[in-house]
Amino acid sequence: MNTRLATGLILASTIALAACSKKAPEELPPPPTEQPTPLPDRTPAGPGVGTQQHFVDAVGIANTVVYFETDRFNIDAEDSGKLQVQAQYFGQYPDLTFTIEGHCDERGTREYNLALGERRANAAKNYLVSVGIPASRIRTVSYGKERPVALGSNEGSWAQNRRAATILIN
Amino acid sequence: MKKLLIASITLLAAPLLAQGQDLGQPVEEGGEVETVEDSEGLSGTVSFEGNLDDLGIAIPGFATDADVATPANSGGTAALGKELARVITSDLRNNGLFKPTGPDALPQPRFAEITAPSFATWSNRGAEMLVHGYVRARGDGRLTVGCYLYDMQLQSQLVREGWVVQPADWRRAAHKCADLVYSRLSGESPFFDSRIAYIAETGPKDNRTKRLAIMDSDGANHRFITTGRSTALTPRYSPDYGKLSYLSYVDGNPRIYVYDIGTGHQTLVTQSANPTFAPRWSPDGRWILFSMAAGGNTDIYRVPSAGGEPRRLTDTPGIDIGGSYSPDGSRIVFESDRSGSQQCYIMNADGSNQRRISFSGGRCATPEWSPRGDQIAFTRIAGDFNIAVMSPSGSGVRALTRGWQDEAPTWAPNGRIIQFFRTERNSGKTSLWQVDLTGENERRLPTPVDASDPAWGPILP
Numbered sequence: 151m152n153t154r155l156a157t158g159l160i161l162a163s164t165i166a167l168a169a170c171s172k173k174a175p176e177e178l179p180p181p182p183t184e185q186p187t188p189l190p191d192r193t194p195a196g197p198g199v200g201t202q203q204h205f206v207d208a209v210g211i212a213n214t215v216v217y218f219e220t221d222r223f224n225i226d227a228e229d230s231g232k233l234q235v236q237a238q239y240f241g242q243y244p245d246l247t248f249t250i251e252g253h254c255d256e257r258g259t260r261e262y263n264l265a266l267g268e269r270r271a272n273a274a275k276n277y278l279v280s281v282g283i284p285a286s287r288i289r290t291v292s293y294g295k296e297r298p299v300a301l302g303s304n305e306g307s308w309a310q311n312r313r314a315a316t317i318l319i320n
Numbered sequence: 321m322k323k324l325l326i327a328s329i330t331l332l333a334a335p336l337l338a339q340g341q342d343l344g345q346p347v348e349e350g351g352e353v354e355t356v357e358d359s360e361g362l363s364g365t366v367s368f369e370g371n372l373d374d375l376g377i378a379i380p381g382f383a384t385d386a387d388v389a390t391p392a393n394s395g396g397t398a399a400l401g402k403e404l405a406r407v408i409t410s411d412l413r414n415n416g417l418f419k420p421t422g423p424d425a426l427p428q429p430r431f432a433e434i435t436a437p438s439f440a441t442w443s444n445r446g447a448e449m450l451v452h453g454y455v456r457a458r459g460d461g462r463l464t465v466g467c468y469l470y471d472m473q474l475q476s477q478l479v480r481e482g483w484v485v486q487p488a489d490w491r492r493a494a495h496k497c498a499d500l501v502y503s504r505l506s507g508e509s510p511f512f513d514s515r516i517a518y519i520a521e522t523g524p525k526d527n528r529t530k531r532l533a534i535m536d537s538d539g540a541n542h543r544f545i546t547t548g549r550s551t552a553l554t555p556r557y558s559p560d561y562g563k564l565s566y567l568s569y570v571d572g573n574p575r576i577y578v579y580d581i582g583t584g585h586q587t588l589v590t591q592s593a594n595p596t597f598a599p600r601w602s603p604d605g606r607w608i609l610f611s612m613a614a615g616g617n618t619d620i621y622r623v624p625s626a627g628g629e630p631r632r633l634t635d636t637p638g639i640d641i642g643g644s645y646s647p648d649g650s651r652i653v654f655e656s657d658r659s660g661s662q663q664c665y666i667m668n669a670d671g672s673n674q675r676r677i678s679f680s681g682g683r684c685a686t687p688e689w690s691p692r693g694d695q696i697a698f699t700r701i702a703g704d705f706n707i708a709v710m711s712p713s714g715s716g717v718r719a720l721t722r723g724w725q726d727e728a729p730t731w732a733p734n735g736r737i738i739q740f741f742r743t744e745r746n747s748g749k750t751s752l753w754q755v756d757l758t759g760e761n762e763r764r765l766p767t768p769v770d771a772s773d774p775a776w777g778p779i780l781p
Contacts (some may be wrong), residue, residue: 193525223616256748259685259699259727260773261554261598262662264567264574265611265618267640268595273708274546291573292533292595294612296551305743 189293199243202318216274218312220255223269223275233274236316237281250274252279252292253299255308267292274314282293337405342550343751345535346584350780351486353496356464367473368448372418372506375714379412381405381423382465383431383454390457390703392487397463400490401455404465407494408451409591410500411512411538415737416761417502421447436470437476439735449474451501455493462486467497469504479504492645492780499779509734512537515777516730516739517564520544521770525748530772532566532579537776539766544569545579556599556746558625564693565589565599565608574608578625590623590630601625602645602669603691609633609643620654622669633671644696645669647711653677653687653712664698666712668750677714686728691778692735695757699727699740705738707755720759730776739765741772 204216213236216229225233240246252271254263269300271290278287300307323489346481370376382401395399403421409422427441434452444643450470455463466482483493490515499510499582520533532552545564546552553574557568564579576589576596589596589610595596597618600609608625611618618639623630634640636658643654659676664684667674680704689696689712700708700717705725710717723741732738732754739754750772752765765771 171450222655234508239699256725256743259662259701259705260749261611261641262639262657262685264595264597265613265641266552269616269619269639276616294574296528296530296553298526301746303748 152245152314153216163261170208200318202245205239205248205316205318209239215313215315218270218314219311220257220308220312221266223266223273229274230277234281235275237278237283240283240287247287247289248320249289249291249317250278250299251317252290253296253297253311253313255293255311256298257305257308258295260296263294264292267294270312270314274316340463342546342548342568342583343579343586344544344547346547348488350489350492351462351556352488353492353780354484356482356484357731366478367471367507368505373447375418375505376445376447377412377418377420377449377451377501378426378442378445379409379420379422379451379608380426381428382452383429383434384429385454385456388457390463390487392463392490394741396656397401397455397457397489401453402493404453404455404490404494404497405451407491407538407540408498411495411498413537414763416756416763418449418505419447423479430655434466437470439470439472442472449478449501449505452499453497458470458484463490463493464494465497467492467493467500467605469501491536491538494539508736508780511732511734511737513780514733515557515561515747515780516593517554517566517775517777518741518767518771519553519556519773521750521765521772522548527587528748531734532564532568533771534564535767542768554598554773554775556601556775559600559778561777563625565601565610567597567599575726590621598641599645600643600645602649603647604649607645607649609641609645611641619729620652620671622671631671633667634674642686644687645692646689648689651712653689655685655687655698664696664714677712678710679714680717686731688731690731690735691733695735697729697731699729709738709757717758720755720757721753721762726753730774732776733778740772741774743772 213232216232250271252267252268275288275290298311300310327751333556344475382404384397384401385687387396387398390397405423412418412420433696434454452468454466462484464484468480469478471478485493498512503510511626520531521528523529529548530551531548535542550569553567555564561662567574568577571623574595576599577586579586594612594614596610596612598611607622609622611620618641619632619634620640620643621630621632638658640656641651645652650669656665661674662683662685664678664687665674665676665704682700687696687698695709697709701707705727706719707721707726707729708719723742726740729740731740737754737756741750742753743750750770752771755762
């Protein structure tokens with residue numbers, strides 16, 4: 151059983167590395183640590199592992215979303231910092247599967263934005279895979295410009311809507 | 321370990337379960353429209369030589385031989401005759417064509433006068449053209465509608481045609497009459513007897529309900545196809561109106577489905593776990609183009625509409641999406657960001673000979689080939705979003721609209737009018753608009769709620 155798991159993980163990492171070789175992250179991530187720094191202990195009364203709230207409490211709300219420049223999908227230094235915190239969490243709870251939602255601002259055509267949102271979600275996924283999270287645990291979904299969080303038609307709102315958000319779906 | 325395995329299986333299996341849960345009642349298919357009388361050999365010249373916008377047309381109520389009950393109108397066939405003339409009048413008026421005067425401002429001709437108009441009655445009404453027609457209930461429950469166009473100065477018939485329709489399809493007879501008048505006087509191909517699929521939108525900007533809906537070209541016979549439980553986007557009618565392809569999140573992922581209007585069943589355009597976007601039919605209905613993302617890279621594929629293996633047509637890194645066939649099916653115009661920004665490209669139908677055609681500044685998105693073949697409409701992104709047209713070589717770019725965000729053009733069946741959707745700044749409210757190829761006659765289409773992604777089908781079979 152353990153051998154099968156190990157094989158699976160190695161396979162997943164190999165696929166992930168192959169997928170990443172096309173476009174390496176601009177800043178190389180640190181090698182995965184043997185012993186992840188323990189995250190704060192949950193009090194028994196708090197939200198359970200596997201809930202979005204538990205994830206948000208553990209990593210901090212700001213670390214659950216990475217943002218992109220107009221029409222871009224690259225993971226910059228700030229994004230990689232956030233994704234490393236996420237990777238630490240998902241490394242600590244290896245049974246969790248999760249979703250990365252890719253989104254765009256309204257200043258793009260609908261169909262192109264669906265494809266661009268997919269690209270952004272994949273960029274975040276590829277980063278997490280490159281730091282050791284198995285690809286099989288990560289689902290991606292693009293919402294294009296269909297689900298904005300900021301409702302204005304201005305640069306400030308658009309910057310908040312160009313995002314990849316990590317979500318635990320129960 | 322077991323838990324992880326189960327979780328992974330659930331993750332993969334979930335998309336297969338929820339299919340079809342968002343569909344409302346199947347839509348009844350319309351009946352056949354039979355042409356019973358046409359005026360072959362009647363090809364006299366039209367006396368009017370001015371601008372067609374100034375051409376006065378009198379359209380009094382259609383006469384009936386006997387005022388009998390009909391499912392088409394609670395007032396019987398006499399009331400239906402008046403209603404037919406109203407529909408023809410608003411078809412012509414709403415599209416900025418001619419100067420029509422409808423039945424409510426005109427006397428009602430008798431049945432016998434339809435084939436022999438009393439021209440003296442109409443000569444002082446400032447109309448150069450006269451439309452007459454009749455409606456007659458048949459023994460088999462169907463209706464016969466006849467349509468006649470007369471030139472007032474020549475006092476002669478220019479064209480006539482008749483149709484047998486089911487009572488439920490009575491509006492189609494009116495649209496066919498409007499098409500007959502329009503085609504005879506303008507020399508253009510018809511377009512009124514057609515339908516539009518679109519996305520009906522309700523709710524706040526951050527939680528919009530988006531439903532697949534259909535309607536006639538004038539907004540009548542409006543029907544919702546999906547319930548709105550999941551987001552639906554980007555519909556396209558098959559050329560025979562038997563199917564609708566569209567994007568739905570019904571299983572949680574964006575995927576293209578092909579919905580059979582007659583049976584109410586739908587299938588995935590391709591059996592793949594990957595997201596699929598941007599469905600388009602070939603003009604002969606044999607192929608469906610779609611775009612599929614894999615690992616963040618999106619390419620255009622072609623699949624037989626009857627089912628079969630998809631074939632990939634593009635393979636450059638980046639987003640290749642959209643795709644619209646030339647009327648003869650030999651070439652495809654599509655958008656790609658392979659150069660660094662969205663631009664329009666043309667390729668052969670097998671994917672060979674890909675080359676960029678848009679070089680006029682700004683970005684080129686959602687290209688749609690005109691049914692006449694001579695123009696490509698697209699969303700031009702240069703600061704704001706406008707609807708523009710260019711030749712298939714990319715020359716002669718003309719912007720037709722000036723909205724803040726005008727997007728996703730679709731052609732009238734005759735290639736003379738373009739519909740698109742307009743998004744309002746800040747509120748995010750959407751509406752359907754149309755503009756003709758000259759940039760004139762821009763108008764908003766009436767829809768019950770906000771609306772986007774119009775897709776105008778061909779002339780009904």
